[in-house]
Amino acid sequence: MEAKPSSNLSSKFVDQVVVPGDVILDLSSMANQTIKLGGGLRQDGDSISVMKAGTLRFTKPNKYWVESSHKRYVPCAGDNVLGVVVDTKPENFLVDIRGPALAFLPVLAFEGGTRRNIPKFEVGTLLYVRVVNANTGMNPELSCMDASGKAAEYGVLKEGYMFESSTGLSRMLLSSPPYPVLEALGKKLSFEIAVGINGCFWVNASQSSTVILVGNAIQKSESLSMVQQKIYLEKLLKSIQ
Amino acid sequence: MEQRLANSLIMTVNEKKFIETALLSDLRVDGRRPFDYRKLSISFGREDGSSEVQLGNTRVMGFVTGQLVQPYRDRPNEGTLAIYTEFSPMADPSFEAGRPGESAIELGRIVDRGLRESRAVDTESLCVISGKSVWAIRIDLHIIDNGGNLVDASNVAALAALSTFRRPECTLGENGQEVIVHPPEAREPLPLIIHHLPVAVTFAFIGKENVVVIDPTHHEEAVMGGSMTATLNTNGDVCAIQKAGGEGVLQSVIMQCLRIASVKAGDITSKIKSAVESYNTERSLRKIKRHNPSPAGYKH
Numbered sequence: 001m002e003a004k005p006s007s008n009l010s011s012k013f014v015d016q017v018v019v020p021g022d023v024i025l026d027l028s029s030m031a032n033q034t035i036k037l038g039g040g041l042r043q044d045g046d047s048i049s050v051m052k053a054g055t056l057r058f059t060k061p062n063k064y065w066v067e068s069s070h071k072r073y074v075p076c077a078g079d080n081v082l083g084v085v086v087d088t089k090p091e092n093f094l095v096d097i098r099g100p101a102l103a104f105l106p107v108l109a110f111e112g113g114t115r116r117n118i119p120k121f122e123v124g125t126l127l128y129v130r131v132v133n134a135n136t137g138m139n140p141e142l143s144c145m146d147a148s149g150k151a152a153e154y155g156v157l158k159e160g161y162m163f164e165s166s167t168g169l170s171r172m173l174l175s176s177p178p179y180p181v182l183e184a185l186g187k188k189l190s191f192e193i194a195v196g197i198n199g200c201f202w203v204n205a206s207q208s209s210t211v212i213l214v215g216n217a218i219q220k221s222e223s224l225s226m227v228q229q230k231i232y233l234e235k236l237l238k239s240i241q
Numbered sequence: 242m243e244q245r246l247a248n249s250l251i252m253t254v255n256e257k258k259f260i261e262t263a264l265l266s267d268l269r270v271d272g273r274r275p276f277d278y279r280k281l282s283i284s285f286g287r288e289d290g291s292s293e294v295q296l297g298n299t300r301v302m303g304f305v306t307g308q309l310v311q312p313y314r315d316r317p318n319e320g321t322l323a324i325y326t327e328f329s330p331m332a333d334p335s336f337e338a339g340r341p342g343e344s345a346i347e348l349g350r351i352v353d354r355g356l357r358e359s360r361a362v363d364t365e366s367l368c369v370i371s372g373k374s375v376w377a378i379r380i381d382l383h384i385i386d387n388g389g390n391l392v393d394a395s396n397v398a399a400l401a402a403l404s405t406f407r408r409p410e411c412t413l414g415e416n417g418q419e420v421i422v423h424p425p426e427a428r429e430p431l432p433l434i435i436h437h438l439p440v441a442v443t444f445a446f447i448g449k450e451n452v453v454v455i456d457p458t459h460h461e462e463a464v465m466g467g468s469m470t471a472t473l474n475t476n477g478d479v480c481a482i483q484k485a486g487g488e489g490v491l492q493s494v495i496m497q498c499l500r501i502a503s504v505k506a507g508d509i510t511s512k513i514k515s516a517v518e519s520y521n522t523e524r525s526l527r528k529i530k531r532h533n534p535s536p537a538g539y540k541h
Contacts, residue, residue: 084253096251124254161259161270202255208263216272 014058018066022050025064038065039076069168073198075099075134080154082162082196083142085125093121095129098198101139105129109143111151119156126157126202128194157194160204163215167199169222181221184233185214188240213240250335250463257464261448269461271297275454276501281509283401283516289430289524290406294398297458298388300332303398304381305406309420312368312375320367320376324353324399326384333387344391351483352382352396355439355472359480362403363434369411374420376408378433389458392470392483396441397513404517407432439480440509441472442502446488453498455505469495471502475510 013024025035025048037043040052041064050056054068065076073081075097083095083103092104105127107118121127127144134140144154165173173179173195182193191205191214201218205211217236221229260270267275279297286293290305312319326349328336336342341349356362367376380402382395407430411422445457445465457465467487472480479499484490 084251086251122254124252124257126253126255157255159258160255162253162256208259208266208268211259212263212268212270212272215270 013056014064016056017054018050018056019053020050023047024050024056034062036063038063038078039074040066040068067168067171069166069171071164071166071199073097073099073167075103075131075140075198077131077133079131079197080195081129081131081142081198082157082194082200082202083127083129085121085123085127087123088121095127095142097129097131097140097142097196098200099134099140103129103131103140103142105142105144109145110155111145111149121156126162128154128157128196128202130154153194157202157204160192160202161211161215162200162202163219164200165219165222167197169218170195170197170199170201172222173201173218180226181218181229181233184230184237185217188237189214250459252460252463256460260461260464261452264447264452264454265450269454269458271458275452276505278456278505278508279458281397281512283397283513285401285405285516285520290402292398292401292405294394294401296388296390296394296397296456298386299390299394300384300386300388301391301394301398302383302385303395303402304383305399305402306379306381307376307406307408308379309369309374309411309422310377311373312371317372318368318375319364320378322353322357322362322364322378322380324349324356324380324382326352326382326395328384328387331386332384336384336387347483347485348392348395349382351392351441351470351472351481352380352399354481354483355396355441356399356403359437359439359472359474359478361435361437361439361474361480363436366434367408369420370413370418373418378403378406378408387459389460389462390443390456392443393441393456396439396472397509400438400440401513401516403433403435404438404513405432405520437474437476437478438510438513439472439474440506440513441470441481442505442509443468443470444498444502446490451488451490451494453494455501469498471499473499473503473506475503475507477503 018024026046028046040050040054041048042051050066052066052068054066057067058064081097083097085093086096086102087094092106095103095105097103110119129142129144130146132141132143146152173182189210191203191210193201193203195201203211203214224232282295284293285291292303294301326341326345328345330336330338369375380399382398384391409422409425409430410428411420414421443456445454445461446467447454447461447465454461469484471482474480
């Protein structure tokens with residue numbers, strides 16, 4: 001770990017298990033530094049303390065967050081999630097992102113969105129959205145645009161099936177280098193996948209059997225070690241030849 | 242603050258369409274075929290009459306207890322059987338603590354009808370003093386996790402718990418009016434007399450063509466048009482059928498379902514019996530360890 005002169009405290013805790021109440025940074029010893037806090041951390045005056053149990057992670061230049069794997073999701077700004085439209089209001093769509101509260105998706109939060117071309121979503125539409133802000137006690141706010149206002153890949157997901165996983169598995173699916181299960185499946189089968197960090201992923205393929213195979217393989221692989229995953233995948237891919 | 246709509250599973254339109262499309266090629270979302278059951282595992286607690294059943298993601302615990310009570314006036318020679326269900330809020334977001342809701346009561350009724358109408362448990366042997374004192378057997382079913390098909394899992398939990406329950410032995414006092422209940426240390430408790438095991442098998446009808454699937458998962462239950470539960474035993478008797486609302490079903494489909502159900506009932510009955518047997522073996526082994534070896538040369 002490189003020596004960081006002003007973050008001596010944090011280097012103790014990065015990549016270690018932390019529990020709620022741990023103070024990981026003392027801001028009084030750092031001057032003129034911007035720190036970005038991700039999920040699980042809170043600013044208490046001059047100290048940054050942990051709210052959620054898990055492993056503390058750090059990426060350059062200045063982002064800290066706590067990683068843990070749950071079946072329930074705690075919304076955090078900047079996350080890409082899968083949501084289901086539950087209701088339509090004049091100003092917002094109410095979207096369920098598997099968190100403690102429903103989220104609001106403003107009707108204008110689409111690329112080139114104006115009052116004239118508000119999309120019509122029926123109840124049960126599956127969307128890939130970005131969490132814009134998620135303060136505790138308030139409903140999270142979503143957007144179908146990225147930070148620069150382009151649609152990117154956000155929007156409605158048609159066909160396919162949404163499988164549930166845990167937040168930890170979703171993170172592994174999104175990591176780079178790619179998750180070995182995804183790589184192995186991708187070499188033999190062709191499918192489309194959208195991963196939400198809120199503990200679910202969507203798979204689509206030309207055949208239902210492929211969708212079912214991919215979804216179940218990913219769900220099962222969570223509890224297997226690397227070696228077991230390889231064996232499981234080999235058996236699976238051989239059986240579909 | 243808008244709360245989640247906790248009362249129903251929020252299904253996407255994609256899921257509903259996918260489940261129906263996949264069923265047209267005989268595929269289910271968890272990889273099963275339409276007439277495959279999920280993995281059933283039965284385990285027991287240390288006490289007699291407590292069971293835990295896991296059917297896929299669905300978990301149910303059953304507890305059987307007995308008490309001496311006055312019999313009903315019109316049935317002075319018979320003991321009573323009562324079923325209580327508790328849908329724990331940790332099983333599903335739509336379950337609320339407190340009074341049982343409609344589905345909880347329906348589940349209790351299905352299990353109750355399967356046991357009572359078919360006379361699976363011999364109630365006359367539960368009579369101690371006619372007209373005065375009989376055993377009242379109470380079955381408590383706790384739903385711990387709802388992964389779909391609670392009826393079948395609860396039924397197996399009730400049967401497993403009943404098969405391992407033992408009631409204390411009781412004898413009449415000197416004047417023939419008093420009942421002496423012997424503690425388990427003094428006299429070995431007695432098992433219930435169970436004539437047969439009525440097993441419930443649930444079918445779901447999904448989609449416009451009413452494709453039949455057995456043992457629906459939580460998601461399949463949310464998209465199904467109707468469901469039917471058939472309770473049968475291995476002797477070929479149909480103990481009960483429950484079809485509460487939903488799509489109409491052809492008579493030929495019902496007969497096909499009953500045929501499939503009798504095959505599945507055989508599988509499940511043999512699983513219950515082997516689990517109960519291994520529990521009883523383990524129980525008797527435990528008793529052997531309790532006794533001290535006799536001082537007069539107990540040699541290995």
